[in-house]
Amino acid sequence: MPAAAETRKWDFWIDRGGTFTDIIGRDPQGRLHPRKLLSDNPEAYADAAIQGIRDLLGLKAGAAISADAIGDVKMGTTVATNALLERKGDRVLLLISKGFRDALRIAYQARPDIFAKEIILPEQLYERVIEVDERVRADGCVERLLDIAACRPAIEQARADGIDAVAIVFMHAWKYPDHERAVAKVCRKIGFSQISVSHEVSPLIKLVGRGDTTVVDAYLSPILSRYVQRVAGELGAGPRLMFMMSSGGLTAADMFQGKDALLSGPAGGVIGMVETAKLAGFEKVIGFDMGGTSTDVAHYDGEYERAFDTEVAGVRIRAPMMRIHTVAAGGGSILHYEAGRFRVGPDSAGANPGPAAYRRGGPLAVTDANVMLGKLQPDFFPTIFGAGQDQPLDAGAVREKFVALATQIGDGRSPEAVAEGFVTIAVENMANAIKKISVQRGYDVTEYLLNCFGGAGGQHACLVADALGMEAVLIHPFSGLLSAYGIGLSSVFASRQQGLLQPLAEESRTAIEALIAALRREVVAELGEQGIAEEALATRPVLHVRYDGTDTALPVNFEQGSIFRARSDFEAAHRAQFGFVYEDKPIVVETVAVEGMEATRQDKAETSAPDGAVGVEPKPSESRRIYTEGRWHEAGIYRRENLRPSNTVAGPALIIEPNQTIVVEPGWQADITGLNHVVIRRTERKARAAALGTDADPVMLEVFNNLFMSIAEQMGVTLQNTAYSVNIKERLDFSCAVFDRHGALVANAPHMPVHLGSMDRSVETVIRLNSGDIH
Numbered sequence: 001m002p003a004a005a006e007t008r009k010w011d012f013w014i015d016r017g018g019t020f021t022d023i024i025g026r027d028p029q030g031r032l033h034p035r036k037l038l039s040d041n042p043e044a045y046a047d048a049a050i051q052g053i054r055d056l057l058g059l060k061a062g063a064a065i066s067a068d069a070i071g072d073v074k075m076g077t078t079v080a081t082n083a084l085l086e087r088k089g090d091r092v093l094l095l096i097s098k099g100f101r102d103a104l105r106i107a108y109q110a111r112p113d114i115f116a117k118e119i120i121l122p123e124q125l126y127e128r129v130i131e132v133d134e135r136v137r138a139d140g141c142v143e144r145l146l147d148i149a150a151c152r153p154a155i156e157q158a159r160a161d162g163i164d165a166v167a168i169v170f171m172h173a174w175k176y177p178d179h180e181r182a183v184a185k186v187c188r189k190i191g192f193s194q195i196s197v198s199h200e201v202s203p204l205i206k207l208v209g210r211g212d213t214t215v216v217d218a219y220l221s222p223i224l225s226r227y228v229q230r231v232a233g234e235l236g237a238g239p240r241l242m243f244m245m246s247s248g249g250l251t252a253a254d255m256f257q258g259k260d261a262l263l264s265g266p267a268g269g270v271i272g273m274v275e276t277a278k279l280a281g282f283e284k285v286i287g288f289d290m291g292g293t294s295t296d297v298a299h300y301d302g303e304y305e306r307a308f309d310t311e312v313a314g315v316r317i318r319a320p321m322m323r324i325h326t327v328a329a330g331g332g333s334i335l336h337y338e339a340g341r342f343r344v345g346p347d348s349a350g351a352n353p354g355p356a357a358y359r360r361g362g363p364l365a366v367t368d369a370n371v372m373l374g375k376l377q378p379d380f381f382p383t384i385f386g387a388g389q390d391q392p393l394d395a396g397a398v399r400e401k402f403v404a405l406a407t408q409i410g411d412g413r414s415p416e417a418v419a420e421g422f423v424t425i426a427v428e429n430m431a432n433a434i435k436k437i438s439v440q441r442g443y444d445v446t447e448y449l450l451n452c453f454g455g456a457g458g459q460h461a462c463l464v465a466d467a468l469g470m471e472a473v474l475i476h477p478f479s480g481l482l483s484a485y486g487i488g489l490s491s492v493f494a495s496r497q498q499g500l501l502q503p504l505a506e507e508s509r510t511a512i513e514a515l516i517a518a519l520r521r522e523v524v525a526e527l528g529e530q531g532i533a534e535e536a537l538a539t540r541p542v543l544h545v546r547y548d549g550t551d552t553a554l555p556v557n558f559e560q561g562s563i564f565r566a567r568s569d570f571e572a573a574h575r576a577q578f579g580f581v582y583e584d585k586p587i588v589v590e591t592v593a594v595e596g597m598e599a600t601r602q603d604k605a606e607t608s609a610p611d612g613a614v615g616v617e618p619k620p621s622e623s624r625r626i627y628t629e630g631r632w633h634e635a636g637i638y639r640r641e642n643l644r645p646s647n648t649v650a651g652p653a654l655i656i657e658p659n660q661t662i663v664v665e666p667g668w669q670a671d672i673t674g675l676n677h678v679v680i681r682r683t684e685r686k687a688r689a690a691a692l693g694t695d696a697d698p699v700m701l702e703v704f705n706n707l708f709m710s711i712a713e714q715m716g717v718t719l720q721n722t723a724y725s726v727n728i729k730e731r732l733d734f735s736c737a738v739f740d741r742h743g744a745l746v747a748n749a750p751h752m753p754v755h756l757g758s759m760d761r762s763v764e765t766v767i768r769l770n771s772g773d774i775h
Contacts, residue, residue: 009071010057013488014049015265015481016077022484023052034481036659039078049075050234067238074487076244076268079227080220080261084313087123089219089258090194091163093155094126095183096211097171098144101129104169104211107316109730122314125219127163130154132183136176146179148186156190165194167218169211174203174499194222201259202318204591205499209309209318213259216315220258228253242492244268246321248304249493249597252530259319262312265483267322270298272486273451276476280677282449285474286434288464289482290457292332293348295430298324299437303557308497308544308591320495320593327433331355331367331456335422337409341705344426356401357393359385364405366426368398370459372419374626374635375663380656416627425706427460431467432710440714442576446470453479458662462651466665466686473668473680480659491597494526497544504545504570504587506563515592516541516558523596538599544591545570547582551729552721553590578718618647626652628665640678647672650683708747712736716749735759743767 011026016039023035033056037048045051045061054061057069083089096103105124133147155166166187173180177199184197196218202210232241232253241253246263248271266289273287277300287298299305305323309316328346332355336343344366349355353362357371357378370376371393378393385391402415409418438445446469452461453476461473478485496519502508520541524534543566544553554573556566571581620636627633635652640662648671649655651664655678664670667684715736720729727733737748743764767774 010069011072011488012053012056012070012074013484014052014073014075015268015484015487016049016075016079017265017483021048021052022481023049023056024478024481024484024488025053025056026488032478034478036481047231047234049077049231053235065235067236070235070239072240072242073231073235074242074244074250074490075231076265076483076487077227077261078265080224080258080264081312083220083223084125084216084262084315087125088223089125090165090222092126092128092215092218093158093163093166093192094129094211094215095132095151095155095166095168095187096129097135097169098131098133099135100171100207101131103207104215107208107212109726110732125215125315126167128158130158132170132179134170134179136170136172136179138172140172140176146182148183152186152190155187159190159192164192165196165218165222166192167196167198167211167215169198169207169214171207173199174205174210177203194218194225196221201257203498204308204318205501206318209316212316213318216262216317217257217259220261224256224258224261228256244487244490245493246319247306247493247495248322248490249495250487250490251492251494255526255530259317262317263321263324266296266324268483268485268487268490269296269453270300270304270322270324270486271490272476272478272482273298273453274300274304275486275489276482276677277449277451277474279675280449280474280673280679282451282472282474284448285451286438286445286448286470288430288434288450288452288457288461289454290430290452290460291330291454292456293328293330293350294326295329295433295454296324296326297430297434297437298322299441299443301443306555308553320497323437325433325437327429329366329426329429329433331365331370331459333366333426335364335366335369335405337405342421342425344422344429357385357395357398359391359394359397364398364401364422366423367456368401369419369422369426371395371398372402372416373423373628374624375459375628375654376661377624377637377654377656380637380654380661416632417630420627420630423460423463427463427467428706430460430464432706434464434468435710436714440577440717442573449474451476453482455480455660458655458657458660460663462663462665462668462680462682465682471682475662475678475680477676480657492527492530492532493595493597494523495593495595496522497591497593500589500592502589504543504563504567504589508589509563512543512558512589512592513561516594519592519594520596523594527596527598532598536599537596539594539596542593542595543589544593546588546590547574548586548588549724550722555593578722618643618649620653624654626654626663628652633666643672645672645674645676705747708738709749712738712747712749739763741767 008028013024015022021037021039025033035052035056037052039048130151132151135143137143168180168183170180180197180199184195187195196214198210198214201217202213204210242250243253243256244264244267245251245260246267248267269289277285285300289296306320307323308320309318310321332348332350333345334347334349349362349365353360355365355367356362357368378395381393383390383392402419406415406418450465450470450473452473458475465473498515502511520539527537541558543556543558545556546553554570556569558566575581620638622637623634624637625632626635633652635654638649638655640655640657648669649664651668652666653664655662667682668680669683670678670680673679723729737759738746740746745760
């Protein structure tokens with residue numbers, strides 16, 4: 001666990017999630033103390049984070065926290081995310097250039113549900129719009145002078161009506177912000193307490209993304225500020241309070257903004273995934289966070305990946321966020337059998353009623369399949385079910401339901417085989433999610449470590465790794481609290497972005513370097529305000545580069561300062577992700593960014609635990625039968641607290657931890673490392689199934705349907721991201737499909753419906769007309 005010099009103070013690392021709040025306290029001797037509380041429990045406490053701190057300090061509820069007892073408090077929170085999802089932010093006034101009052105509502109031509117007959121637009125976050133008579137052209141020429149006097153009465157009336165937050169968004173203000181500055185000054189005089197100005201919040205090209213980000217900032221910053229003030233008030237003046245940003249870095253509490261808070265907790269999980277993998281000796285890692293309703297996956301190959309154009313809860317955000325992909329597959333995903341096929345999710349049983357085993361009459365879910373297979377043993381699971389919340393998982397109800405389902409299917413397979421079929425499909429769904437962030441973007445996933453966390457991940461880690469050809473899995477002792485742990489390992493971070501729109505060429509070098517220098521000064525100043533001297537920080541310039549006429553910019557490291565190197569790196573990244581490069585197409589620098597962080601971090605090292613006998617497999621406490629690979633196996637049961645570094649556990653086996661079960665599949669071996677990590681490696685070549693034959697198998701039908709669908713979807717993503725046409729890249733006016741050699745449709749992605757009925761006939765005709773000339 002992290003070793004720290006004795007500070008004689010406690011440090012706290014907190015992830016305040018929607019359901020649970022995870023807290024890790026580090027005492028003055030460097031020992032770590034985990035704590036998990038319900039995020040909302042008003043009968044017991046006002047705030048889970050503060051209550052967790054009190055619990056670990058041994059204070060009674062409501063007792064004052066000594067300012068001298070705590071050093072640092074690092075925190076991630078879903079307060080802003082929940083406010084956005086539930087539309088419970090502050091009332092916002094939008095001030096926008098005259099003639100564009102509906103621009104953010106109309107937005108782009110994108111159709112999230114392409115088959116919907118009625119398009120329901122997301123609810124707008126602003127309550128009132130006032131058009132401001134002004135206009136600056138793209139070249140900086142002032143077409144209409146700012147007339148603030150004409151709209152000032154309406155602005156004053158909005159403030160008198162109780163609106164206290166204002167978002168100011170003018171055309172081309174990312175480059176020419178004078179009009180926005182003047183209006184912001186007037187709004188301060190009128191008395192608005194929250195003023196978000198687009199050239200400060202998101203100084204990037206594109207009115208809609210810049211405008212949405214500014215509105216979100218105005219909408220969420222006040223509620224976030226109130227929460228921060230409440231926490232700071234409870235802690236007093238002594239502790240250093242920092243919050244986790246969506247970009248994966250910490251910032252001082254008084255600098256925490258709404259636009260930077262939407263992935264506050266999950267970003268900590270990405271940091272935890274990377275830093276624990278590095279401690280275990282791995283540089284390439286896929287993060288696999290499987291919970292009850294969804295699975296989050298992330299990719300790392302030497303640099304943290306950040307997205308700069310993201311949609312959250314129907315709102316476009318143009319601000320740096322950790323790139324995290326979420327798929328609706330979790331322990332609560334409901335199992336379906338229909339039309340001769342097995343299907344898993346995307347609907348979830350949730351926490352209430354939950355899976356069938358939860359004793360609330362719920363449907364069969366992935367968790368139930370693992371109970372049926374013996375991979376979840378009720379007597380090793382918390383007894384928190386039933387009317388008195390003191391009963392174990394109901395294995396009997398699960399068996400009854402699977403027996404009935406096997407009878408309904410009627411092809412002779414056993415209830416256990418049915419359950420394993422559903423697990424196979426769930427695993428393929430999660431593997432396909434990982435392919436989207438790795439294989440689809442040109443990375444060879446077989447070279448990576450699978451870092452597994454979340455309550456349900458340990459049950460499926462080996463199977464997911466097998467589905468992807470990965471041969472190593474890491475499960476950290478704090479895998480159930482990895483977001484909080486990652487927040488503790490994070491650095492103070494600052495970044496600035498500014499649109500440029502100049503060719504990637506030597507004649508643009510002066511403009512590029514001047515902008516980098518200006519942005520670096522801002523980053524250094526922000527970090528300096530947080531007590532970090534310039535010589536103690538590291539900065540990195542990044543260019544966001546794209547082909548002229550396209551919309552997809554790729555980040556390129558510009559630390560070397562070489563235009564030629566930047567062009568080469570961009571072309572290599574474009575070829576890896578999209579499979580081609582243009583030979584004669586101009587390349588444009590859309591945005592310049594500078595990132596800065598502490599050069600050294602204090603909370604990185606973990607101390608070694610006492611060794612056990614080297615290379616020795618300890619004796620299991622008992623054995624249980626588990627069903628895997630189509631048959632029953634005897635699996636040893638190992639208590640995690642009894643395993644010591646250098647111990648090995650050969651599969652099949654179950655390792656029981658306080659918050660999860662780790663399934664070591666046959667052919668895999670778990671090693672307990674010197675840092676007390678569980679590293680599972682494949683030790684035997686995986687046996688591949690024999691040919692399927694001609695009979696339709698309901699499990700493999702779904703598996704291959706998902707695989708072929710994934711191929712068609714990847715084709716669509718590539719086409720969309722490299723297209724010039726607005727019809728293609730926004731309205732998705734195209735279709736991608738996979739056909740057999742005769743032209744018969746195998747799988748189509750959910751693209752333009754009008755194409756789908758004629759595509760197979762068109763392909764058949766092309767094949768017939770070009771017979772003998774198709775390769």
